Amino acid sequence: MAALRTRGGPVTALNASLNWILLLCFWMSHWFPAGVSGSQPSDCSYYGLLKYLNLTTPSQVLQIIRPVQSWNHTTAVSLDMVMYGILDVDEKCQTVTSHIWIETHWKNEFLTWNPSDFCGMDKLTIPKSLVWNPDVGIDEDTSDSGSIREDPLLILMSSGEAVTTTRQRLTSTCQLNLLLFPFDVQRCNITFSSTSFDTSSLKLGTARNSSVITSLSDEFMITQGEWNLKNMQVFLYDQSNGNISVSKLRYTVWLERKPMLYVINLILPLFYLLILDLASFFISESSGEKLGFKVTILLSISVLLLILNDILPSTEDKLPMIASYCVSVFTVVWLSVLEAMLVGYLSKIDGFCCKEDQSSGDLQQDAVRHEEPAEVQEDTKAEAVKTVLPPDGLQDLLKGILDEVRAAQREAGRRDKPDAQEGRFRRLAKTIDCVFFLLYFLVVVTFLLYLCIIWMNG
Numbered sequence: 253m254a255a256l257r258t259r260g261g262p263v264t265a266l267n268a269s270l271n272w273i274l275l276l277c278f279w280m281s282h283w284f285p286a287g288v289s290g291s292q293p294s295d296c297s298y299y300g301l302l303k304y305l306n307l308t309t310p311s312q313v314l315q316i317i318r319p320v321q322s323w324n325h326t327t328a329v330s331l332d333m334v335m336y337g338i339l340d341v342d343e344k345c346q347t348v349t350s351h352i353w354i355e356t357h358w359k360n361e362f363l364t365w366n367p368s369d370f371c372g373m374d375k376l377t378i379p380k381s382l383v384w385n386p387d388v389g390i391d392e393d394t395s396d397s398g399s400i401r402e403d404p405l406l407i408l409m410s411s412g413e414a415v416t417t418t419r420q421r422l423t424s425t426c427q428l429n430l431l432l433f434p435f436d437v438q439r440c441n442i443t444f445s446s447t448s449f450d451t452s453s454l455k456l457g458t459a460r461n462s463s464v465i466t467s468l469s470d471e472f473m474i475t476q477g478e479w480n481l482k483n484m485q486v487f488l489y490d491q492s493n494g495n496i497s498v499s500k501l502r503y504t505v506w507l508e509r510k511p512m513l514y515v516i517n518l519i520l521p522l523f524y525l526l527i528l529d530l531a532s533f534f535i536s537e538s539s540g541e542k543l544g545f546k547v548t549i550l551l552s553i554s555v556l557l558l559i560l561n562d563i564l565p566s567t568e569d570k571l572p573m574i575a576s577y578c579v580s581v582f583t584v585v586w587l588s589v590l591e592a593m594l595v596g597y598l599s600k601i602d603g604f605c606c607k608e609d610q611s612s613g614d615l616q617q618d619a620v621r622h623e624e625p626a627e628v629q630e631d632t633k634a635e636a637v638k639t640v641l642p643p644d645g646l647q648d649l650l651k652g653i654l655d656e657v658r659a660a661q662r663e664a665g666r667r668d669k670p671d672a673q674e675g676r677f678r679r680l681a682k683t684i685d686c687v688f689f690l691l692y693f694l695v696v697v698t699f700l701l702y703l704c705i706i707w708m709n710g
Contacts, residue, residue, distance in 0.1 A: 296370065296373070298376065300370065302376075304365060304370075305363050305376075307363075307378060307382055310381070310382060314362060314363075315381070315382065315384060317384060318384060318449075318454075319358075319359070319360035319362050319363070319383070319384050320361050321361045321362075324452075326451075326454065326455050327359070327449075328359065328457060329358045329386045329388060329446075329454060329455070329456055330356070330357040330358070330456075330457050330458055331354060331355070331357075331388065331444050331458060332355045332458055332460050332465065333442065333503050334352065334353045334355075334469050335351070335352055335353075335473065335484070336350075336352065336353055336419075336469075336473065336474050337351035337476065338475070338476045338477055338479045338507065339351060339421070341438070341477075341479060343428055343430060343564060343565050344564075344565045344566075346425060346426060346428055347423055347424065347425055347426065348424055348426045348438075348440050348507070349421065350421075350422050351420075351421055351474070353418070354418045354420070355415065355416075355417050355459075356388070356416050356417070356418070357414070357415055357459055358413070359411070359412045359413050360384070360412045360413075361412055362412075363383065363412050364410065364412040365410050373410075374410045375407055375410065376407075376408045377407055377408070378405065378408055379404060379406070380405065380416060382406075383406065383414065385416070386449075386454060387446055387447055387448050388444050388445065388446050388456070389444070389445065389446075389447060390424065390443065391443040391444075392424035392425045392426070392442060392443060393423070393424055394423050394424065394425055395421060395422055395423035399420060400418065400419075400420045401418070401419045401420065402416075402418045403416055403417045424440065424442055426438065428565075430564060431572055432706075432707060433509075433564065433572045433573070433574050434509055434513075434514035434518075434574065435509070435511050437506060437507065437508045438508075438509070439504060439506055439507075440505050440507065441502055441503070441505075442502070442505065443500055443501070443502045444502075444503075445491075445498055445500050445501070446498065450497055450499075451490050451499045455499050456499045456500065457501070458488075458501065461486070462483075462484060462485045462486050465484050465503075469481055478509060478513065479508065479510065480507070480508045480509075481506075481507065481508075482506040482508045483506045484503060484504070484505050484506070485503075485504045486502070486504075487501075487502040487504065488502075514574075517559070518574065518578075519574070519577070521552075522553065522577065522581050525549050525552055525553055525581070526581050526585070526696060529549050529584075529585050529588055530689075530692065532549070532592075537595060537596060537599050537681075542592055542596075543589070543593060543596060546589045546592050547589060549585055550586060550589055553578070553582045553585060554582070556578065557578050557579075557582065560574065560575065573703060573706055573707060577703055584692060584695065587692075588688075588692065591685070591688045594681075595684060595685050598680055598681035598684070599677070599678055601677045
């Protein structure tokens with residue numbers, strides 16, 4: 253008995269252990285059915301995820317309630333704006349039309365899931381109308397609603413982050429500074445803000461910094477027209493309206509104008525007309541073309557002023573430099589025309605005076621001839637008696653021809669020797685012409701240097 257007891261002891265203990273193991277397996281199979289004892293099977297369908305998020309049917313709670321678990325949580329909304337094109341800048345209306353792309357990020361605390369429970373599905377595309385969207389608008393926006401193309405879908409991440417995009421043909425107001433036109437650089441603001449939430453409920457921000465946004469805009473820019481995108485900067489600040497503080501996100505855009513077309517069409521033609529007016533001082537007064545030439549230049553400048561009037565706004569507080577340039581050129585050319593009229597008038601007066609002096613000199617010469625010695629007069633009379641006298645009518649005709657020949661000889665001598673027969677009015681006219689030319693030249697050079705310095709330093 254002792255031997256049997258010794259041999260059966262270990263066998264009995266082993267059997268008891270196996271019985272306990274079978275009992276434990278039976279208990280686990282009873283309480284944990286097959287397929288559920290480890291983990292739930294993964295659901296790989298979109299419908300399963302939508303059902304899990306309660307998005308199979310529209311829910312007013314998800315649509316109108318700010319997506320936070322606690323009301324004192326602030327919803328952070330990130331706005332990244334990229335410019336695709338600069339379409340138009342209207343100087344008269346003070347507006348800028350551009351093509352922009354906006355990407356908006358925020359977090360919905362109600363719509364989160366574990367990707368491992370849904371076959372690694374970490375994002376989902378749903379209609380925007382199913383969930384809450386931040387009401388963020390542009391303060392400077394003057395475009396119509398038809399120019400906005402919003403993506404009807406929204407990308408939802410497993411962490412609850414929602415991403416939506418908007419493309420818009422934006423017409424925004426901008427206070428244009430045209431003092432240095434056409435070498436101006438304009439600074440325009442595009443400000444985003446919420447109309448319904450204050451800073452405690454909604455806070456604006458950006459996902460990218462200013463340098464990245466500027467480089468992206470340069471890379472994706474389609475058209476710029478007569479402008480170049482110089483820089484873009486982002487500013488975040490809060491604006492208080494009474495007891496309410498609103499979060500603001502401002503994009504400041506610097507636009508640089510391409511001036512070559514205006515230089516060719518306005519600045520250079522005015523400069524050339526000014527040089528022609530200076531050169532007109534070398535035209536002789538006797539030709540009679542000087543005054544007409546100056547008047548033609550003045551009319552040409554008037555046409556350029558009309559073109560400039562169609563470009564620049566009439567509400568500008570400070571006169572643009574190009575307008576000062578045009579008005580100054582018009583003024584000096586107008587003074588030049590008045591000076592040419594004065595010089596021509598003085599020359600005419602001198603001509604009349606010279607004729608009167610010559611006629612008096614002819615009378616004196618006739619008187620001297622009549623006072624010749626009596627012997628000479630008697631000899632002349634004797635010779636006249638010897639000749640056959642023509643009829644009286646023929647004598648008058650010959651006398652008139654002789655007077656005209658003498659007048660033509662005097663006029664030809666006066667042209668051949670102008671200095672010898674110049675009167676005091678003609679000398680005064682030449683002095684005025686020389687002094688005005690020197691002053692004209694100095695004023696033009698000084699003014700052009702001043703404009704160049706202002707434009708270069710501006």
